[in-house]
Amino acid sequence: MKAAQFLTFCMLLDYGGEASAQVLAGRPNCPTNNGFKTSWLDWVTAQKKDNNNAFSIFLNKQSPMIGILKPGKCQTAFGNKNGIRLDQRTAKGWRLVHLGKIDTETKSFTYDEHTLSFNEAGDLFDFHGRVGSFKCTLGC
Numbered sequence: 178m179k180a181a182q183f184l185t186f187c188m189l190l191d192y193g194g195e196a197s198a199q200v201l202a203g204r205p206n207c208p209t210n211n212g213f214k215t216s217w218l219d220w221v222t223a224q225k226k227d228n229n230n231a232f233s234i235f236l237n238k239q240s241p242m243i244g245i246l247k248p249g250k251c252q253t254a255f256g257n258k259n260g261i262r263l264d265q266r267t268a269k270g271w272r273l274v275h276l277g278k279i280d281t282e283t284k285s286f287t288y289d290e291h292t293l294s295f296n297e298a299g300d301l302f303d304f305h306g307r308v309g310s311f312k313c314t315l316g317c
Contacts, residue, residue: 207232207313208299217299217311218284221256231255233312234263234301240308244288245274251317261286 204227206215219225220232231253236242238249245265246252253264254276261276277287285294294302299311 204228204231204313208297208311209313213297216297217295218279218281218297221254221261221286221295221311222279222281223257229255230257231315233314233317234261234309235312235317236301236309237307240303241305243291243293243303243308244276246288246309251312251314253315 204210206220206225206227207230208215208217208220215225220230223230232255233251234246234254235251236246236248240248242248245263254261255264256262256279258279260278263274263276265272265274279286283294284296285292287293291303293308295311296302300307301309301311
């Protein structure tokens with residue numbers, strides 16, 4: 178097998194594994210589950226939802242910690258027209274943490290001093306560049 182064919186084969190294997198991990202029963206309208214017929218902006222602002230519009234925020238291992246969002250980890254999130262909130266486990270149980278209002282014009286949300294923008298592929302960016310992504314899974 179030539180190097181280019183092997184690389185294509187590996188990419189297809191990786192894509193197949195990732196695609197099957199993205200499908201979450203009960204959320205057929207989540208963007209990556211329906212071929213991006215639903216926009217991430219509509220999903221995170223709950224303009225289009227299924228049973229609920231839960232999703233995960235994943236930060237790359239190289240990205241800085243952003244509030245309670247830890248690099249290399251997924252955090253379950255819920256969105257509505259007012260903003261994004263996270264569930265955080267504490268010693269006393271679960272608590273909700275709000276990530277601030279969503280700016281629909283710039284497709285961004287602010288958490289403390291951090292502003293994260295996102296595109297329709299679900300990629301998350303700060304002023305350094307790509308720091309993570311939205312995912313249609315609960316956890317990764």
